Amino acid sequence: MTFLVVKGLVVWNEVMADVGIDEEVIEIEATGYQFAWDIRYPGPDNRLGEKDYTLIQLGINPLGQNWEDPQNHDDFIADQIYLPVGRKVRVRITAKDVLHNFYLPHFRVKMDAVPGLPSYFVFTPTVTTEDFRARLRDNANWQGLSDPEDPESLQKWEAFDYELACAELCGKGHYSMRKIVKIVSEDEYNAWLEQQNSYYMSQIRNTDNDPLKGQFLESDIKVNEKKFFEEFDNAMSSADTDDIVLPLRNINFETGSANLTNNSQYELNNLVTALTKYKDVSIELNGHTDNVGDSGVNQQLSESRASTVLNYLIDRGVSSSRLSSRGYGDRMPLETNDTEEGRMKNKRIEFKIFKKQTI
Amino acid sequence: MAEVLEYNEDVLIKEQGYDDHFHDHHHGDKFRSGFISHYIFSMDHKIIAKQFLITGMIWAIIGAAMSIVFRMQLGFPEDSMTWIKPLLGKWIVVENGIGTLAPEFYYALVTMHGTILVFFVLTAGLSGTFSNLLIPLQLGARDMASPFMNMLSYWFFFMAGIVMFYSLFISTGPFAGGWTAYPPLSALPQASQGSGAGMTLWLVSLTLFVVSVLLGGINYITTVLNLRTKGMSLWRMPLTIWAFFVTAILGLLSFPVLVSGFLMLMCDRGLGTSFFLSEIFVNGEALPNVGGSPILYQHLFWFLGHPEVYIIILPAMGLVSEVLSVHARKPIFGYKAMVYSILAIGFLSFIVWAHHMFMSGVNPMISNFFVVFTLIIAVPSAVKVFNWITTLYGGNIRLNTPMLFAIGFVSMFISGGLTGIFLGNSAIDIQMHDTYFVVAHFHIVMGVAAFFGMFAGIYHWFPKMYGRFMNETLGKIHFWFTIVGAYAIFWPMHYIGMAGVPRRYYSFDSFDAFNDFALMNKFITIAAIIVFAVQILFVINFFYSIWYGKKMKTKNPWGATTLEWTTDIKPGHGNWEGNLPTVHRWAYDYGKDGHDFIPQYVPAQEGEKDVH
Numbered sequence: 001m002t003f004l005v006v007k008g009l010v011v012w013n014e015v016m017a018d019v020g021i022d023e024e025v026i027e028i029e030a031t032g033y034q035f036a037w038d039i040r041y042p043g044p045d046n047r048l049g050e051k052d053y054t055l056i057q058l059g060i061n062p063l064g065q066n067w068e069d070p071q072n073h074d075d076f077i078a079d080q081i082y083l084p085v086g087r088k089v090r091v092r093i094t095a096k097d098v099l100h101n102f103y104l105p106h107f108r109v110k111m112d113a114v115p116g117l118p119s120y121f122v123f124t125p126t127v128t129t130e131d132f133r134a135r136l137r138d139n140a141n142w143q144g145l146s147d148p149e150d151p152e153s154l155q156k157w158e159a160f161d162y163e164l165a166c167a168e169l170c171g172k173g174h175y176s177m178r179k180i181v182k183i184v185s186e187d188e189y190n191a192w193l194e195q196q197n198s199y200y201m202s203q204i205r206n207t208d209n210d211p212l213k214g215q216f217l218e219s220d221i222k223v224n225e226k227k228f229f230e231e232f233d234n235a236m237s238s239a240d241t242d243d244i245v246l247p248l249r250n251i252n253f254e255t256g257s258a259n260l261t262n263n264s265q266y267e268l269n270n271l272v273t274a275l276t277k278y279k280d281v282s283i284e285l286n287g288h289t290d291n292v293g294d295s296g297v298n299q300q301l302s303e304s305r306a307s308t309v310l311n312y313l314i315d316r317g318v319s320s321s322r323l324s325s326r327g328y329g330d331r332m333p334l335e336t337n338d339t340e341e342g343r344m345k346n347k348r349i350e351f352k353i354f355k356k357q358t359i
Numbered sequence: 360m361a362e363v364l365e366y367n368e369d370v371l372i373k374e375q376g377y378d379d380h381f382h383d384h385h386h387g388d389k390f391r392s393g394f395i396s397h398y399i400f401s402m403d404h405k406i407i408a409k410q411f412l413i414t415g416m417i418w419a420i421i422g423a424a425m426s427i428v429f430r431m432q433l434g435f436p437e438d439s440m441t442w443i444k445p446l447l448g449k450w451i452v453v454e455n456g457i458g459t460l461a462p463e464f465y466y467a468l469v470t471m472h473g474t475i476l477v478f479f480v481l482t483a484g485l486s487g488t489f490s491n492l493l494i495p496l497q498l499g500a501r502d503m504a505s506p507f508m509n510m511l512s513y514w515f516f517f518m519a520g521i522v523m524f525y526s527l528f529i530s531t532g533p534f535a536g537g538w539t540a541y542p543p544l545s546a547l548p549q550a551s552q553g554s555g556a557g558m559t560l561w562l563v564s565l566t567l568f569v570v571s572v573l574l575g576g577i578n579y580i581t582t583v584l585n586l587r588t589k590g591m592s593l594w595r596m597p598l599t600i601w602a603f604f605v606t607a608i609l610g611l612l613s614f615p616v617l618v619s620g621f622l623m624l625m626c627d628r629g630l631g632t633s634f635f636l637s638e639i640f641v642n643g644e645a646l647p648n649v650g651g652s653p654i655l656y657q658h659l660f661w662f663l664g665h666p667e668v669y670i671i672i673l674p675a676m677g678l679v680s681e682v683l684s685v686h687a688r689k690p691i692f693g694y695k696a697m698v699y700s701i702l703a704i705g706f707l708s709f710i711v712w713a714h715h716m717f718m719s720g721v722n723p724m725i726s727n728f729f730v731v732f733t734l735i736i737a738v739p740s741a742v743k744v745f746n747w748i749t750t751l752y753g754g755n756i757r758l759n760t761p762m763l764f765a766i767g768f769v770s771m772f773i774s775g776g777l778t779g780i781f782l783g784n785s786a787i788d789i790q791m792h793d794t795y796f797v798v799a800h801f802h803i804v805m806g807v808a809a810f811f812g813m814f815a816g817i818y819h820w821f822p823k824m825y826g827r828f829m830n831e832t833l834g835k836i837h838f839w840f841t842i843v844g845a846y847a848i849f850w851p852m853h854y855i856g857m858a859g860v861p862r863r864y865y866s867f868d869s870f871d872a873f874n875d876f877a878l879m880n881k882f883i884t885i886a887a888i889i890v891f892a893v894q895i896l897f898v899i900n901f902f903y904s905i906w907y908g909k910k911m912k913t914k915n916p917w918g919a920t921t922l923e924w925t926t927d928i929k930p931g932h933g934n935w936e937g938n939l940p941t942v943h944r945w946a947y948d949y950g951k952d953g954h955d956f957i958p959q960y961v962p963a964q965e966g967e968k969d970v971h
C-alpha cells in the first residue's frame with residue numbers, strides 16, 4: 001500500500017510537471033465553448049498572443065485575441081490538432097463560457113478548462129496515427145466497414161483517428177465536442193504548418209475589425225526597410241553612371257494636402273539613414289499626382305509635397321546643399337489614369353540620385 | 360445449543376428500572392391526541408421515523424424510475440420513446456413516428472436522479488429513518504431531546520421535496536447541470552435552460568433540506584449526549600448509535616459550508632456578484648464579472664460532498680454491524696476498534712475533499728496531500744471490513760433476509776472500496792476521472808451498499824416499527840435479484856470506464872473511441888430494469904406486511920440484547936410504560952458463558968467475568 005502511494009505520487013508529479021523555462025516544447029492552446037473546441041497554434045514566433053475575453057466577437061474574433069499584440073499576428077486556428085511524434089507538447093487549456101474538460105482518451109490526458117483560470121497539460125505523443133492504424137490492422141475488432149451503410153467505405157482500422165472529447169458536463173451538447181487529433185512525422189508536421197494561414201493576416205488585417213488598420217506592422221516596417229536599402233545599395237553599387245530614380249513607396253499624404261501621414265516616417269527615416277551612409281550623394285525629390293482635378297492645382301500640390309519631404313530631411317540634419325525638389329503635377333503618369341489602381345500608382349514621390357563623386 | 364439466561368424482565372425493568380417520573384407530568388397525552396397530530400404533525404420519534412422512511416421510499420421510486428428512462432436512452436438509443444410521451448410531454452421529440460429524448464432532459468434526469476438519491480433517499484431516508492427510530496429506543500430515552508424540532512426536521516425535508524418535485528414540471532425543466540451543480544453552468548441561465556428557474560428551485564429545495572438535516576442532527580447529538588438511560592455509558596452504546604452520532608456531527612460541520620456555497624451561488628445568479636464567475640463570454644455576450652473562481656465552489660461543495668458520502672454510509676455501517684452481530688449470534692469483533700474507525704473515518708472525511716478535484720485545474724502539487732489522506736481512509740475502512748468478516752467467522756449464522764443484506768453490504772463495500780483506492784491515486788485518476796469507472800465506484804460503494812444497509816435495517820426493525828414481519832420469501836427473492844443485478848449493472852461499467860468512456864454522455868455515437876460498447880450498455884439497461892422491478896416487489900412486500908404480515912408474538916423475536924426489544928410490541932408514547940430499563944453491560948453479549956445472549960438490562964451475574 002505504501003508502495004502504491006509513493007509510486008503513484010512519483011508518477012503524478014512527473015506527469016503533471018510543467019515545462020521548464022528554456023525547454024523546447026510546442027505550445028498550443030485549446031479553448032472550450034458550448035459546444036466545440038478551438039485550437040490555436042502560436043505560428044512561427046512560437047508564442048501565443050494575448051487574449052481578452054471582452055474582445056470576443058463571434059465569427060470575427062472568436063478567441064478574443066488582442067490584435068495590437070504582435071504575437072497574435074502569426075497565430076492560427078486549426079480545425080484539427082496536428083502534432084509531430086516524439087515532441088513534447090504543452091496544451092494551454094481555457095474556456096469561454098462554462099467548465100469543459102480537455103480529454104484525449106488515447107493519450108491519458110485530461111484537464112478541466114476553466115473560464116478565467118487557464119490550466120495546462122504536458123504530454124509527448126509517441127505513436128503516429130499511421131503507425132497506430134497499422135497496429136490495428138491485424139486486430140479482429142477493427143475489421144469490417146467503418147460505415148456499414150457504405151460498401152465503399154474504409155476498413156475500420158484504416159479509418160481510426162485519435163480524438164479530443166469533453167469530460168466535464170457543460171450543457172446539452174456536452175457529448176458532441178469532438179475534434180480529430182493527428183500525430184504525424186516531423187516532416188509532415190512542417191508541411192502542414194506551411195499551409196496554415198495566420199488568422200489575423202487572412203481574416204482581420206486592414207478590415208474594419210483591425211485596430212491597426214492602415215498602420216504598418218512591425219513586420220511590414222522591416223520588410224519595407226529591407227527593400228528600400230536593397231534598392232538604394234544596388235543603385236549605389238551599379239556601374240551605371242546615369243542618374244537613377246527610385247520610388248519612395250511608403251510615403252503618403254493626407255488627401256489633397258501636403259501633410260505627411262504618420263506612417264510615412266519609417267520610409268523617411270530610412271532615407272535619412274541612407275543619406276548619412278552615402279555622404280557624397282545628393283538627391284532631387286520629385287512629386288507626381290494623378291490627373292483628377294485641375295492640373296494647375298495638381299502642379300502646385302506636387303511641388304509642395306516634394307518640398308515637405310525636403311524640409312523633413314533638413315530637419316533631420318541632412319545638409320540642404322545635397323537636396324533639391326521639384327513637382328511634375330500630372331504630366332508623368334506611370335500607368336493609366338483610368339483605373340483607381342493606376343491613379344494610386346501615379347500619385348507618388350520619387351527621388352533622383354546624383355552620384356557626383358563616385359570614385 | 361446455548362440456553363437462555365433466566366431472568367425476569369418485568370422485575371428488572373418495571374421494578375428495578377430507572378424512575379424518571381414520566382407519568383408524574385399530567386400534560387395530557389401529547390403524542391396521541393388525534394389523527395392529525397398522531398400521524399401527520401407527530402412529535403413521536405417512531406412516527407417521524409416512518410415518515411422519513413416512506414417519503415424516502417417514494418423519492419427512491421421516482422429517482423430510480425428516472426434512471427430507467429436515461430438508461431433506455433443509453434442502452435437502446437435507436438428505439439422510439441414515444442410510449443413515454445404522455446408522461447414527459449415536450450421532452451420527447453417525435454419525428455417520423457420515432458420519439459427521441461431531448462438531450463436537455465436527459466441531463467435533467469441524470470441531475471435529478473443524483474440529487475434525489477444522494478440527499479432525499481440516502482441521507483434523509485436512511486439516516487433520518489433509523490436515527491429517529493433507534494436513538495431513543497436503543498438508548499432508553501422517552502423521545503428525542505426536542506420532539507418539536509424533530510417534527511420540524513421532517514417537515515423541512517417535506518417542503519424541500521415539494522419544491523424539488525415542483526421543479527420537475529416547469530416549462531424550462533428542472534436543473535440539468537449535474538448533482539454537483541458546478542458553476543458557471545449552474546450560475547448562468549444563458550448557458551442551459553435548466554439553470555434558470557429549475558436551478559433556483561433546486562437551490563431553495565436543498566437549502567430547506569439542509570435546515571432539516573441540521574435540526575435533526577442537533578437533536579440526535581443532544582439526545583445521545585444527554586438522554587442515555589442509567590448505566591448506558593458511551594462505551595456501552597450499540598454501534599448503530601455511534602454511527603448515527605458521528606454522522607450527525609459530520610452533517611452539522613459540513614452542511615453549513617455547502618449552504619454558504621449555495622448562498623454565494625445565489626448571489627452570483629441574482630445579485631451580480633462574482634464569487635464563481637470570471638471572464639465569461641456566453642451566448643454572444645461578454646459578462647462583466649471578473650476575478651471569481653469556479654474552483655472555489657468545488658472546494659466548498661466537496662468540503663461537504665465528501666463527508667456527505669460518509670454521512671450516507673456510516674448509518675448503513677452501524678445498522679450492518681448490529682444486524683451481523685445479532686444474526687451471527689456473536690459479539691461484534693473489535694467493538695472499540697469499530698468505534699475508533701468510525702471516529703477516524705469521520706475525522707479523515709474532512710481532509711480528503713480535493714480528491715474529487717485532481718483534474719479540476721488546481722495546482723497539482725496540492726493533490727499530493729490529498730492523495731495521502733485519501734488513501735489513509737482505506738485503513739479504518741479496512742479495519743471495519745476485517746471486523747465484520749471476523750464477526751461472521753464461526754458464527755451461528757441465521758441466513759435470513761436482514762442478514763443476507765448485511766453480508767451483501769460487506770461485499771459491496773469491499774468491491775467499491777477497492778476501486779476507491781484506484782481513484783485515490785491521482786496518477787490513475789487522470790484517466791479514470793469523469794468516466795464510467797467513477798460511476799461504478801460510487802454506485803457500488805455508496806449507492807448499492809447504503810441501500811443494502813438500509814434494507815438490512817428495514818427487514819430487521821420492521822417488526823419494531825409495525826409489529827409484524829415482512830415476508831421472508833419475497834425478501835430473499837428481493838435480495839438475490841438485487842445483489843446479482845447490482846453487480847450486473849455496475850461491474851461492466853468498470854470496463855467501460857477503464858476504456859475511457861466519459862460519464863454524462865447523452866450519446867456515444869459521435870466518438871469512435873466510445874461507441875464500441877453498445878452491447879454492454881444494452882446489457883446494463885436490461886439488468887437495471889429487472890432490478891427496478893424487484894424493488895417494486897419490495898415496496899409491495901413492505902406495504903402488504905404493514906397490514907397483513909405475520910404478527911409478532913414475542914417482544915424480542917431476534918433474541919437481541921439492545922433495549923428497543925424490551926418495549927411493548929407496539930410501544931406507546933414514551934416508549935416504556937413505567938420505569939426505563941437500566942443498563943448493566945454492553946450491547947454484544949452473545950454466546951457468553953454458554954448463554955445465547957444476555958440483554959443489556961441484565962445485571963452482572965455472580966462470578967461473571969468481563970462485564971463491559
Ligand code: HEM
Pocket residue numbers: 539668669671672714715733734736737740775776777778779780782783784788791792793797800801804805
Ligand atoms: C477506500 C475508500 C475510498 C477512496 C480512496 C475513494 C476515492 C474516491 C475518489 C478519488 C473519487 C473521485 C473520482 C473522480 O471523480 O475522478 C471518488 C468518487 C466518489 N466516491 Fe469514493 N472513495 C472511497 C470510498 C468511498 C465511499 C465509502 C463512498 C460513499 C459511501 C464514496 C463515494 C464516492 C462518490 C459519491 C464519488 C463520486 C462523486 C461524483 O463525482 O459524482 N467513496 N472516490
Ligand SMILES: [Cu+2]
Pocket residue numbers: 099100101166167168169170171173174175177
Ligand atoms: Cu463538456
Ligand SMILES: [Cu+2]
Pocket residue numbers: 664665668711712714715
Ligand atoms: Cu470523496
